[in-house]
Amino acid sequence: MPRKPSYDREDLIRRARDMFWKQGWAGTSLKNLETTLYLKPGSFYAAFGSKDALYQLALDLYAADGAATLAALEHAHGPLGALQAFPxxxxxxxxxxxxACMLAKTFLELSPHGHPLADHANGHLTRMEHRFADLFGKAQAQNQIGIGHDACGLARRYQSDLLGMRISAERPDYDAAATALEIAQSLSRL
Structure with a gap:
């Protein structure tokens, strides 16, 4: 009879996500993962199958956490307030x-190589863009944003600004807080 694993799978995925997020796919070796997760090679493969499979789980967790954060902000502040608070x-x-956004970093790192994880990250980016469009649509329905704007276009621009801000925030001399405020203020003028 097989032994029950003595680890918390969700905790391992979370720790792997943080390593992948910081170091990227190529910058994270199997040995790094085994050391960080305190798993021997056999246990690693039994738990996750491969580095790519674990990376995909890490991307899914990252995307789910972002969606949950956005939903909590919407619940607390309404649709426009969520869009203003998220940056x-x-x-x-x-x-x-x-x-920087893990999804964008993954897409930029792996798409030139035709890696399937780039498509997976892009799928999450597209779903997040649709969620932003939904919030813009709700804000329009509540007369917080003029109906003359295209919600999908606003969502694309918002996501682009957000991703640019997050990538720029990796620079040591960049004032990301000021840019986040500018994004929020620009939504007040719609």
């Missing part, structure tokens, strides 16, 4: 191992 929230998250 500041991601920049001020001191627990994050990096400021």
């Amino acid at each position: 500041r929230h991601v920049i001020e998250n001191k627990a994050a191992p990096a400021r």
